[in-house]
Amino acid sequence: MAEAETKSIDNASIRMIEKAAKDGVNTAFDRAEAMKPCPIGMVGSCCKNCGMGPCRVPLPKGGTETPEEKKKRRGICGATAETIAARNFIRMIAGGAAAHSDHARGVAELFLAAARGKAPGYEIKDEQKLLQLALDWGVEIGDRNNQEIAIDVGETALAEFGKQEGELLFLKRAPLKRQELWRNLGVAPRGIDREVVEIMHRTHMGVDQDYRSLLKQGVRAALADGWGGSMIATELQDILFGTPVPILGKVNLGVLSRDEVNIIIHGHDPLLSEMIVVAAQDPQMIELAKSKGAKGINLAGMCCTANEILMRHGIPLAGNFLQQELALVTGAIEAMVVDIQCIMQSLPDIAQCYHTKIITTSPKARIPDAIHIEFDEHNAMESAKAIVKTAIENFPNRGKNIDIPEEQSDLVAGFSHETINYLLGGIYRASYRPLNDNIINGRIRGVAGVVGCNNPRVKHDDVHIAMVKELIKNDVLVLQTGCSAMACAKLGLLTPEAAAKYAGEGLASVCEAVGIPPVLHMGACVDNSRILMAATAMVKDGGLGDDLSDLPVAGAAPEWMSEKAIAIGQYFVGSGVFTVFGVTWPTLGSEEVTKLLFEDFETMYGGMWAFEPDPLKAAHLMIDHIDQKRKALGIDKARERVLYNMEMRREL
Ligand code: NFS
Ligand code: SF4
Numbered sequence: 001m002a003e004a005e006t007k008s009i010d011n012a013s014i015r016m017i018e019k020a021a022k023d024g025v026n027t028a029f030d031r032a033e034a035m036k037p038c039p040i041g042m043v044g045s046c047c048k049n050c051g052m053g054p055c056r057v058p059l060p061k062g063g064t065e066t067p068e069e070k071k072k073r074r075g076i077c078g079a080t081a082e083t084i085a086a087r088n089f090i091r092m093i094a095g096g097a098a099a100h101s102d103h104a105r106g107v108a109e110l111f112l113a114a115a116r117g118k119a120p121g122y123e124i125k126d127e128q129k130l131l132q133l134a135l136d137w138g139v140e141i142g143d144r145n146n147q148e149i150a151i152d153v154g155e156t157a158l159a160e161f162g163k164q165e166g167e168l169l170f171l172k173r174a175p176l177k178r179q180e181l182w183r184n185l186g187v188a189p190r191g192i193d194r195e196v197v198e199i200m201h202r203t204h205m206g207v208d209q210d211y212r213s214l215l216k217q218g219v220r221a222a223l224a225d226g227w228g229g230s231m232i233a234t235e236l237q238d239i240l241f242g243t244p245v246p247i248l249g250k251v252n253l254g255v256l257s258r259d260e261v262n263i264i265i266h267g268h269d270p271l272l273s274e275m276i277v278v279a280a281q282d283p284q285m286i287e288l289a290k291s292k293g294a295k296g297i298n299l300a301g302m303c304c305t306a307n308e309i310l311m312r313h314g315i316p317l318a319g320n321f322l323q324q325e326l327a328l329v330t331g332a333i334e335a336m337v338v339d340i341q342c343i344m345q346s347l348p349d350i351a352q353c354y355h356t357k358i359i360t361t362s363p364k365a366r367i368p369d370a371i372h373i374e375f376d377e378h379n380a381m382e383s384a385k386a387i388v389k390t391a392i393e394n395f396p397n398r399g400k401n402i403d404i405p406e407e408q409s410d411l412v413a414g415f416s417h418e419t420i421n422y423l424l425g426g427i428y429r430a431s432y433r434p435l436n437d438n439i440i441n442g443r444i445r446g447v448a449g450v451v452g453c454n455n456p457r458v459k460h461d462d463v464h465i466a467m468v469k470e471l472i473k474n475d476v477l478v479l480q481t482g483c484s485a486m487a488c489a490k491l492g493l494l495t496p497e498a499a500a501k502y503a504g505e506g507l508a509s510v511c512e513a514v515g516i517p518p519v520l521h522m523g524a525c526v527d528n529s530r531i532l533m534a535a536t537a538m539v540k541d542g543g544l545g546d547d548l549s550d551l552p553v554a555g556a557a558p559e560w561m562s563e564k565a566i567a568i569g570q571y572f573v574g575s576g577v578f579t580v581f582g583v584t585w586p587t588l589g590s591e592e593v594t595k596l597l598f599e600d601f602e603t604m605y606g607g608m609w610a611f612e613p614d615p616l617k618a619a620h621l622m623i624d625h626i627d628q629k630r631k632a633l634g635i636d637k638a639r640e641r642v643l644y645n646m647e648m649r650r651e652l
Contacts, residue, residue: 007029008029008461009461009462012323012406016323016405020325020329023353023401024353025325025350026350028322028344029460032456037457039058042584042588043589044088044586044589045059045081046084046088047079047084049205050077050205052077055076057079057080057589058589059081077205077206083209084589085593086593087202089214089597090221091199091200093221094200094221096222096565096567097192097196097222097229097567099564099567100225100526101229102229103233103268103269104157104526107233108161108232110377111154111157111239112150112157114150115151115153115154117147118378120380120381124146124239127146129238129239130146130150134149134152136173139152150239160191161191161192161229163191163194164190164191164194168224168228170231171189171223173536174227174575175536178549182223182574185216185219185604188220189223189224192229195224198221202217211592215596223574223575225567226532226568231532234526234527241270244312244419245419246415247412248314248410249316250316250409251486252405253318253330254404255298255317256298256300256318256404258402260297261292261297261334262333262334263276263297263298263334263336263337264300264318264327264333264336266301266305266324266337266339267340267342267362268525271380272375273309275380275384278381279384292392297391299315300317301315301316302317302320302323303342304342306318307413307482307486311416311523316408319486322454324343324347325346328350331402332398333356335359335391338360338361338365339365340364342562343367347370349369354401356394357391357394360372361373361375362374409489410492411492411495412494413489413521414523415479415520415522416522416527417522417537420435423516424514432540434514436538438510440544443475443509445552446476446477446623446630447476447478448471448554448622449479449554449555449572449577450464450479450484450557451481451484452483452557452562453483453557453560453561457583458582460487461490461559464487467619468480468484468493472502473502473503474623475504477520479522480519481521481525482528483559484557485519485522487559494521499511499512499516502518525568528568535551535577536548539551545632545633547576548575548606548607549576549606550633552635554621555580557569557579557582558580558582558583558618560582561583566586569581573597574607576607578610578621578625579610580612581609581610581611583613585611598611
């Protein structure tokens with residue numbers, strides 16, 4: 001027990017880590033213990049970009065060297081530690097931006113097929129958003145029907161990926177001042193694919209060997225993710241599946257059922273999971289489940305696919321990234337259906353210890369020893385039913401070694417940028433005015449986006465929760481996505497009741513008046529683009545400066561592990577937001593590269609990176625930054641009144 005307790009803060013996970021040990025199952029928690037990170041690669045000082053290497057250029061022991069020694073610390077090709085660290089860093093951005101954007105491309109292709117009537121089962125669910133997007137992109141509306149408009153919107157979306165000239169269309173959504181800044185610094189992205197490819201070109205042996213120039217291209221590609229790929233994914237998914245509105249859900253392994261067929265949908269792509277939701281409700285399927293001795297079919301989500309189907313259908317969340325293996329250890333999962341991203345290759349191996357079938361569905365993401373049932377979006381319902389049927393037929397194979405933890409918590413999810421607008425301003429005068437006013441009068445100190453993964457190098461969920469609790473205690477409204485939102489949901493932070501329990505007086509008073517939690521779940525990781533839109537709406541509503549970098553806001557990914565997290569962090573920084581990462585920092589091998597990211601970027605972009613593994617210290621870096629921005633806006637005095645004036649307290 002004692003040992004498992006050092007690995008997670010979540011009781012359900014602790015219990016499954018112990019069961020895994022008993023069952024002889026090896027998990028990421030064990031592997032992280034057995035294999036320590038390579039100290040040279042960890043800080044970005046290892047290059048394997050050509051066959052003369054791999055080359056290692058670590059700082060000498062003790063960290064001091066003469067300029068002469070430093071000159072000699074190079075790869076075979078002569079690349080310096082600066083070049084190597086910068087190349088590694090922006091290759092991570094390329095990987096992350098490619099993942100988000102290729103997901104978006106898949107959505108755009110399906111969107112277009114649906115508009116052309118070639119993807120039965122999919123339809124336009126949010127007409128208003130379709131028209132808004134058509135307006136934003138200059139697609140003719142006139143008296144054309146939705147289908148005609150959607151075909152043009154879909155074609156325009158797809159063209160964003162391969163665009164060779166000009167700028168991405170969504171850049172125009174940003175505040176004018178930000179657009180100007182991007183143009184002046186030469187980082188306004190062209191086509192999404194082009195920026196990713198250009199990173200791969202520049203980081204090839206013997207091309208771009210100036211770390212400043214490399215990092216600039218990193219910003220450009222990251223912006224192509226945030227204001228390109230990710231935003232396209234979010235917007236088109238909303239049009240196809242509906243823009244999320246607040247919805248009650250449940251989270252943690254306790255959502256698994258003892259007497260129903262348990263199917264977990266894991267990954268990131270809502271295209272298939274939307275259909276599985278429908279297939280699992282099919283009376284024929286339910287009958288089939290009963291004929292196999294089950295009481296019904298229980299769907300639950302894992303990782304970002306979970307967030308997508310929770311927000312739109314209230315399907316419960318089984319858990320976040322580090323719970324994927326632990327879910328199998330319950331022994332109660334008939335099938336884990338995976339699509340793309342954040343899927344551990346160990347799953348089929350662990351599944352062998354139980355009866356679970358691992359089903360891969362994407363031609364882009366196959367795993368040996370898994371069953372592959374390819375998802376054909378032109379025949380989506382058939383694919384979905386085949387998958388559900390495979391799960392049902394596996395129910396009689398469920399063994400005796402079953403333990404489903406009790407833990408499950410309530411949460412409210414579905415705070416899209418539009419919903420926040422309505423909730424705060426009302427349907428007839430939807431606006432961010434009340435949020436801005438409450439920031440200006442100091443009841444809300446500022447806004448923080450806390451997002452990102454789990455990482456077994458730190459105690460599971462612990463860092464997220466400690467940081468978010470500290471922020472809301474200090475009157476910072478927290479916006480969340482991804483695995484971070486699930487971590488905090490497990491503790492109950494995503495309920496309206498959490499305001500009275502955990503939030504500072506000012507923030508609690510606003511949450512109680514509006515009826516919202518102090519921590520708002522905005523969706524999957526591609527939905528970090530919703531945070532960009534919310535921040536832009538705050539700027540446009542007025543009173544908080546005229547650029548994103550003027551806002552009293554900050555971002556964090558305290559347990560990050562994925563390249564996608566680096567791409568997200570970089571587009572926040574490039575958009576003017578101070579962003580703190582925990583766990584580890586991949587450029588510490590070069591002082592110059594790190595200084596550029598942590599310091600010089602502030603004068604260039606108004607936003608910069610920071611690294612702080614301690615969640616409380618990191619929260620206070622964010623709070624200090626928020627206070628500095630309040631001071632620059634001249635609204636710092638208002639907060640002092642909120643804190644010290646008794647009359648204002650009574651009024652509250
Ligand atoms: Ni985001 Fe979502 Fe989770 Fe990290 Fe992976 S699931 S896309 S990358 S681990 S938050
Ligand atoms: Fe070594 Fe240069 Fe090749 Fe990298 S590109 S492996 S530093 S020789």
